[in-house]
Amino acid sequence: MAALRSVMAGMAVALLAISLQVLPAAAHSPLISSSPADGDVLAAAPPAIKMKFRSTARLVRLALTGAQSGEVTLSEEHLMVEKQRHTVALPAIAADEYEVRWRALSADGHLVKGSFSFTVGSE
């Protein structure tokens, strides 16, 4: 049993090594940080959403939706611009809970996506 277990452990290590090699770690561009950050509660509406990716990425879609106020119309100037740090100017938004849902194209062509939430005003 001990021998079988060590063979299994060896296979697990080998599989992990293969999967790590397959991941193009250098070029893939996940979101590193955002402002507002996920879970932030802000006293006042932010003038912009800032997003920092691990390397350059093109925003393909960015939707800002308030739980009460619905989808906020944003300019599309920020879309398809290849940058590592994106700043998306916001119109004046009401006190509400907001979700930002985004999709971006990494420099390597991979699609990355995610969402984060923040609150304007104390709830």
Ligand SMILES: [Cu+2]
């Ligand atoms: Cu990638």
